[in-house]
Amino acid sequence: MVDNILDMGYIDKVMPELAALDCDLRIHYEIKSNMTREQLGRLRDANVLFVQPGIESLSSHVLRLMEKGVSSAHNVRMLRDGMDLGLSVTWNILYGFPGETDEDYQSLLRKMASLEHLQPPTGAWRIALERFSPYFDDPSIGFMFRTPARFYELIYNVPKGELYDLVYLFDGSTRGIAGPLEDDLKQAVRNWAEAYPRSTLLYWIDDQGRVVIEDQRASWPEEVIELDELQSNVYLDLFQGAGWEGVRRRLADGGQVVTDEEARKILRYFVDRGLAFEDEGRYVSLALEVDPYRRKLVDGREVAASR
Template identity: 45%
Template sequence: PLDPSRIVAPDFDGYPERFERSAASAWVEPKLVLEGARGCWWGEKHHCTFCGLNGSFMTFRSKSPERFHEELVTLAGRHRMLDVYLVDNILDMEYLRTLLPWIADSGHDFRIQCEIKSNMRYEQLRELVRAGVVQVQPGIENLSSRVLDIMKKGVGGCQNVRMLRDARSLGLTVMWNFLYGFPGEKEEDYLPLLDQFPALAHLPPMDGASRIALERFSPYFNVPELGFPERSPDEQYAITYDLPPEELAELAYLFETPPAGIGGQVERELLHAVGEWSRAHSRSWLKYVDSGEEIVVLGDRPGFPETELVLTGSFETELFRTLARPRSADYLRRRFGQDAKLATKLDEWAASGLVFTESGEYVHVVAEDNNQELLQLR
């Protein structure tokens, strides 16, 4: 792979002027499209089974923070553009200690979009926000731990919900797609999720749900035994190129396969529930204020009575704070004892949509009060 120090900076000379004269300038803002890194540090260890993004060079390599900072500030100044789109498949975590604080402390008013891993902690997300990151793509993909495990994503369903909640608290826009159709996934992986989607209506909804495509360079492509032995080039290639099928199979990136995983009624229910989440989102809110003594939870979501709760006493308030992170039932029993009281409270909070539960873990879904409701209009 090319050493990152030898990756040249993009040349935008003439682009802003041409953009200004184009019809597109009436409805979109031009962006600086920049690249800090290539490859994927997660994929180096555990290649997500569906991902073909990095071709044959998964090795993660990034520009030095000094070099990338210089590139960013110089190009923004030269072209008078503050909207920045980072094309990196995944953010260099080292940038959290270097590039991002430098940008934050410099006072530049950037609006940055980037891709991250969905297990980033609240404090790390806050550092992104401080630097001007307004939109993230965290690769959430699904909310079932078993399905996430099948795709080797390295996160669980509750962690993904926590990401959506923390992004909501911090005013970050989240782009994500719900992926399904993984070999080995089952109806039982989805039904408990669908029941809980209405409780998540105030959190950033997915842009859509789709069956995974077979991508060249992905483990599913390279190892047919993983579940996709039959494949043929996606139909778009025959429309674009007048070539025999054998040659199309050599150049195609996307392939059609017989469907794997769920289908039929549960697939229809999933697509319906995804649409409902999206439709309910702009009318939904759920937030809390923690005064130390008590925690006030307020909200309104279709499918639930208006929420107006005051959590008091050390058991309730500590349990709520503990559920800021995904916790297993075992952990909670060890921490709080009181088996019956704990089980009753968790059931009560799950029924009233304050808690998401999946694969034996629990996490609360209530965002911090940040007075950002109008930003959730889509």
């Protein structure tokens, strides 16, 4: 599709029409990263099988600098739900924003191994200074000095003063991370892409209504993890993304009263074991729902069949 981004009105008006067509379609659309699982399912039913959500970061602080209006938990949920629904999700990481910090990316590097079963970014790229962008229109917010991108001099044989008025891309001062941390980020993205084809993190509900998780990610020990009743309820509560206060409140509504210490201990276990993603106190579960036909019994326990 040539639209810059999916018109949300199309979810109700266009997608049902496409789903009803007797055509073998493979549609690509750029979408917002905060779409719900139900909305993504309707895209899949309409054969919108390739999506490019505007994720661009997994740091909530950097997303605020971009004025994205979403948190990193929203973006991770998009990656998980897209994978769960069988969508091909294309995205990348942008960096180099005025105001970003080394800790924004050091924190992300510590979390990447927990995400390697999800579709990796195509790369990590420094932002481009483009005409009409907020950073171009208001130099005071980060790029006071700018010149036409150097490659334009090889294309246009005109004075530099005229070139400035012709071009779309500009060179400016380097902002944000650089040096070894920039190299580490790019290498971490390459490691993610290498681990992805041989990594899975799957869950199902057993006969007692408890969550069972099978971990076969490249950077983690292969293990079948059986959660108890309380852990299971917390884990399922995290699928839309939640803070610990929201989890505790929903547990209380369901008749399970837990202390702050108990709730925090469970959430910390999920994060430390790579079963949930956390940023700025918001958590989201990472395991994908296993296809029922892939479940089998091993030593009396249900596990996912071989990939």
